[in-house]
Amino acid sequence: MDELGIIEEGVDWRTRLGQDIRDRMTDDILFSLQMKLQTTTSTTLIDLQKVAARIEERIHIIAIDYGDYLRRISLTKGDLEDSYPVLLNNFLHIRQQASIRTSVLLHQENKQGQIIQTEGNIQGISSSSMLPNQVTLDDHKEPSHPCGKDRISELPNDLFHHIMSFLSMREAVRTSVLSHWWVNRWTFLQSLKLDIDWFHMDREKFSIFVDKLLLSRDYADAPMDTFQLNSFAIDRVNCWISHAIKHNAKVLKFAEYERWEPFYLDPELVGLSSQYLKSLELTNVALDKMIFNPLNNACPALRNLLLKDCLMEVKEISSSSLKNLDIIDCSLINDLSICTPSLVSLRIKDQRMDNSSFRNSYSMFTTVTLIDASSVISMELSAIDRQFTFVEKDGSSPMFRNLRSLHLGVWCIADLFSPLCRYIRHSPILEMVTLKLSLLHWRFQLTEEHAKTLVGIRDGRGLHVDFDWY
Numbered sequence: 001m002d003e004l005g006i007i008e009e010g011v012d013w014r015t016r017l018g019q020d021i022r023d024r025m026t027d028d029i030l031f032s033l034q035m036k037l038q039t040t041t042s043t044t045l046i047d048l049q050k051v052a053a054r055i056e057e058r059i060h061i062i063a064i065d066y067g068d069y070l071r072r073i074s075l076t077k078g079d080l081e082d083s084y085p086v087l088l089n090n091f092l093h094i095r096q097q098a099s100i101r102t103s104v105l106l107h108q109e110n111k112q113g114q115i116i117q118t119e120g121n122i123q124g125i126s127s128s129s130m131l132p133n134q135v136t137l138d139d140h141k142e143p144s145h146p147c148g149k150d151r152i153s154e155l156p157n158d159l160f161h162h163i164m165s166f167l168s169m170r171e172a173v174r175t176s177v178l179s180h181w182w183v184n185r186w187t188f189l190q191s192l193k194l195d196i197d198w199f200h201m202d203r204e205k206f207s208i209f210v211d212k213l214l215l216s217r218d219y220a221d222a223p224m225d226t227f228q229l230n231s232f233a234i235d236r237v238n239c240w241i242s243h244a245i246k247h248n249a250k251v252l253k254f255a256e257y258e259r260w261e262p263f264y265l266d267p268e269l270v271g272l273s274s275q276y277l278k279s280l281e282l283t284n285v286a287l288d289k290m291i292f293n294p295l296n297n298a299c300p301a302l303r304n305l306l307l308k309d310c311l312m313e314v315k316e317i318s319s320s321s322l323k324n325l326d327i328i329d330c331s332l333i334n335d336l337s338i339c340t341p342s343l344v345s346l347r348i349k350d351q352r353m354d355n356s357s358f359r360n361s362y363s364m365f366t367t368v369t370l371i372d373a374s375s376v377i378s379m380e381l382s383a384i385d386r387q388f389t390f391v392e393k394d395g396s397s398p399m400f401r402n403l404r405s406l407h408l409g410v411w412c413i414a415d416l417f418s419p420l421c422r423y424i425r426h427s428p429i430l431e432m433v434t435l436k437l438s439l440l441h442w443r444f445q446l447t448e449e450h451a452k453t454l455v456g457i458r459d460g461r462g463l464h465v466d467f468d469w470y
Helices: 019-037 048-062 066-082 084-112 157-164 169-177 203-220 237-246 289-297 410-425 439-444 448-461
Strands: 191-195 226-231 251-256 279-283 285-287 304-308 324-328 336-339 345-349 366-372 378-381 386-390 405-408 432-437 464-469
Touching: 019 048, 019 066, 048 066, 191 203, 203 237, 226 237, 237 251, 279 285, 386 410, 405 410, 410 432, 410 448, 448 464
Parallel strands: 191 226, 226 251, 251 279, 279 304, 304 324, 324 345, 336 366, 345 378, 366 386, 378 405, 405 432, 432 464
Antiparallel strands: none
């Protein structure tokens, strides 16, 4: 095999690629990951060796030849290296903020002389990242001024919890220092919103905080309605998501740091089967068949599914309960079929205008096939590098009988708007059509004949046609 991956006809280039080359590529990716994180010893980090191996294996599968394999590896490494200055700035910001916080805390301690006891005594971790178990406030006195009376403590629990819900989880935890009545009141909050930005991307402190928070709620046997988590390269996330599922969370939102490899939801640690889950939002997550199947078959209450910047290795979305499905800026490794008879809103779109090398490393031209969209009222199919088609099931004609609003991408201009005409023919009550086109396509690819055809389509059905330029 030569440098371009050209080998004799009928022989798969992968069978001729030595394991030593693959191991070297994996090591190069591992080095880039280590440079990005600037650490390899923390127990709270994803096993970087496994991450590097998954990246190489995925690229090895989707590459069309040896040259494409090398190109995609280079794109991935380049993106990791380009993001290093961002993380360096974050690190410098952390050091600066830590210095300021230390000075403030020392000043407050000298001035007030109050001691806050925290659960556990972990060397090297500031008290701001821990959860208070009990507070020593023996000198606490009721304020003498009548306007300073604690009236919040007299509120009904439902109203009190509603007020607390406007605080971040970190702020809610800190209310424990106000008085004995406030200690651990936060544990009964049913909405948990956790963000690593609170700790300036410090993964160690954030992991300790979340672990202790969930443990404290377990002691209180508190119910959970919403679990929202923004994280960065923390392996414990698998356990935290599993915890939320086991505690019957109705709304689950998870976002991995956008400049990091898509987070791998481990099917051995996370089971998305739930009788209670109604809404699921995932950002920058790798989804394979094993992790996705329960969403199709074991989540009867699931109504809303939003996937953003995800790497989708699944071939089918077939939930019978879904009402709203959004697939935004996602990379599809395989052709995807969608069979969702209860779906009301469908969006498959791209919002990014830049050409991220990270996204290009997984870029594939794939086909999305709609099998049952008979209940859809609003639909947008504007993602690039996609071919959209549909297949009517027996007895389901017309396919889009409830569709009123249709938003299509540049792919619909082929053959004088032939794809657009096909969708319109199968949408008897369609009212609004929006075409997402680039000015470049309009200037160089759309002829006068295209314009006349589009006018004929509009006037023939009395449609309102609009444009979404980019």
